[in-house]
Amino acid sequence: MNAYLSRVLEDVKTKNANEPEFLQTVEEVLSSLEPVIEAHPEYEKCALLERIVEPERTIEFRVTWEDDNHVWHVNRGYRVQYNGALGPYKGGIRFDPSVNLSIIKFLGFEQVFKDAMTGLPIGGAKGGSDFDPRGKSDAEVMRFCQAFISELYRHIGQDIDCPAGDLGCGGREIGYMYGQYRRLVGASEFGALSGKAVCTGGSILRPEATGFGAVYYLVEALKHDGEDIKGKRIAMSGYGNVGWGIMKKAAELGAKVTYFAGPDGYIHDPEGVSTEEKLNYILEMRAKDPMHCKPYAEKFGCEFVPATKCWGVKDVDIYMPAATQNDVNLDWAKKIAESGVKYYIEVANMPTTNEALEFLKEQKHMVVAPSKAVNAGGVSVSELEMAQNAERLYWTAEEVDEKLKGIMKNIYQSSVEVAERYGLGYDLVAGANIVGFQKVADAMMAQGIF
Ligand SMILES: NC(=O)C1=CN([C@@H]2O[C@H](COP(=O)(O)OP(=O)(O)OC[C@H]3O[C@@H](n4cnc5c(N)ncnc54)[C@H](OP(=O)(O)O)[C@@H]3O)[C@@H](O)[C@H]2O)C=CC1
Numbered sequence: 316m317n318a319y320l321s322r323v324l325e326d327v328k329t330k331n332a333n334e335p336e337f338l339q340t341v342e343e344v345l346s347s348l349e350p351v352i353e354a355h356p357e358y359e360k361c362a363l364l365e366r367i368v369e370p371e372r373t374i375e376f377r378v379t380w381e382d383d384n385h386v387w388h389v390n391r392g393y394r395v396q397y398n399g400a401l402g403p404y405k406g407g408i409r410f411d412p413s414v415n416l417s418i419i420k421f422l423g424f425e426q427v428f429k430d431a432m433t434g435l436p437i438g439g440a441k442g443g444s445d446f447d448p449r450g451k452s453d454a455e456v457m458r459f460c461q462a463f464i465s466e467l468y469r470h471i472g473q474d475i476d477c478p479a480g481d482l483g484c485g486g487r488e489i490g491y492m493y494g495q496y497r498r499l500v501g502a503s504e505f506g507a508l509s510g511k512a513v514c515t516g517g518s519i520l521r522p523e524a525t526g527f528g529a530v531y532y533l534v535e536a537l538k539h540d541g542e543d544i545k546g547k548r549i550a551m552s553g554y555g556n557v558g559w560g561i562m563k564k565a566a567e568l569g570a571k572v573t574y575f576a577g578p579d580g581y582i583h584d585p586e587g588v589s590t591e592e593k594l595n596y597i598l599e600m601r602a603k604d605p606m607h608c609k610p611y612a613e614k615f616g617c618e619f620v621p622a623t624k625c626w627g628v629k630d631v632d633i634y635m636p637a638a639t640q641n642d643v644n645l646d647w648a649k650k651i652a653e654s655g656v657k658y659y660i661e662v663a664n665m666p667t668t669n670e671a672l673e674f675l676k677e678q679k680h681m682v683v684a685p686s687k688a689v690n691a692g693g694v695s696v697s698e699l700e701m702a703q704n705a706e707r708l709y710w711t712a713e714e715v716d717e718k719l720k721g722i723m724k725n726i727y728q729s730s731v732e733v734a735e736r737y738g739l740g741y742d743l744v745a746g747a748n749i750v751g752f753q754k755v756a757d758a759m760m761a762q763g764i765f
């Protein structure tokens with residue numbers, strides 16, 4: 316890292332000492348930027364890095380709601396509007412007890428570069444709450460979502476900030492939030508939230524988009540090596556919204572997810588999660604509370620290994636962590652490298668610790684792809700939902716899918732080209748960071764002091 320990058324990183328560490336996840340992503344992104352910072356000495360004069368690491372706005376608020384037994388609860392809500400240089404703030408909402416400012420800032424910072432990479436006119440944001448939807452009735456989730464949006468509604472809007480779902484926040488939660496938003500603003504401002512059900516202005520394919528996009532990216536990475544996705548076996552963690560999309564698209568293209576892990580252990584299904592019955596059962600399992608994957612083994616007569624992850628298994632071609640952050644630490648990374656598997660395709664936001672990522676990138680036999688590129692299909696179709704809402708039209712599944720494919724191909728290709736242009740070789744991680752950074756930097760420089 317050159318002196319400017321090191322100084323900014325040290326400053327971020329001092330100012331945000333209690334935010335480990337946020338520091339992790341800032342360090343990861345900045346560590347890729349040396350060539351572009353060297354090529355643009357004007358950035359330092361304009362304090363570009365100092366500005367890019369600082370959110371434009373952080374909103375923190377109280378969320379009070381009543382449970383079914385009439386007991387009142389208080390949660391903390393967040394929205395970090397990180398960078399709007401490229402367009403309205405865009406990014407998901409996470410509901411999970413682990414949520415705190417560090418996690419929302421890490422997700423928001425990643426979102427800035429991810430959204431930029433899509434080439435669509437959207438800035439980056441993230442929000443959420445430490446609310447735990449597990450074990451709550453529908454009515455409780457609805458009351459919580461209504462309370463959450465009753466504060467947030469004044470900070471969002473179709474041209475300001477358009478939240479969507481993320482971990483713990485799917486179509487049901489977005490529906491409740493959109494209903495309350497509409498009640499408060501008194502208008503069908505569809506574009507204020509994305510990930511809505513199609514019957515209330517949602518885009519066809521948004522639920523599948525992140526997983527489908529990840530597989531389209533994978534297809535490009537395989538093509539680069541003269542390989543076909545057909546027949547490939549995938550080991551994955553997480554079988555939520557994103558994991559299910561991967562299973563579905565992989566099956567359609569003749570590949571199969573043969574291992575998947577949940578919080579209770581992992582499943583090994585050598586036949587793959589490839590039939591309609593199995594894919595539907597994944598949806599059923601996701602709707603259950605607590606969400607455990609063991610019942611899949613009982614139903615389909617395959618192996619369940621309790622209380623561990625499937626990283627390190629040898630009889631696959633591709634690993635795709637799709638659960639949550641820091642799922643793969645250095646110990647797991649060593650097992651992954653020893654397995655001889657070539658492709659490590661991150662899907663969840665920041666699923667790899669920095670030291671594990673560095674280690675995996677050093678493995679000559681491996682291809683490592685970064686989540687902010689691989690999982691960009693979700694936010695891309697969210698933006699396509701905003702575009703459909705603005706036109707007051709619905710596009711067909713074919714139209715949306717074609718656009719999604721094009722966006723993912725472009726993200727992959729631009730990362731490869733930029734890394735090569737800066738003499739970094741086939742470095743998909745640095746390439747993605749530089750592509751995203753450059754787009755935001757250009758827009759910020761063009762907009763002057765802000
Ligand atoms: N939804 C989207 O469109 C996008 C999501 N992402 C990212 O993808 C990841 C998954 O999100 P999504 O599928 O939407 O979330 P979901 O809430 O739908 O599913 C998350 C899945 O991961 C499981 N999980 C959580 N923690 C662990 C763990 N420690 N070990 C194993 N499994 C775990 C969950 O199980 P359980 O619920 O029982 O804990 C669940 O199966 C997140 O990192 C998210 O930020 C990125 C881009 C877009």
Ligand SMILES: O=C(O)CCC(=O)C(=O)O
Pocket residue numbers: 405406407408426429477478479480481509664690691693694695697
């Ligand atoms: O669809 C969106 O706006 C954001 C999805 C998201 O949260 C993400 O990309 O991590």
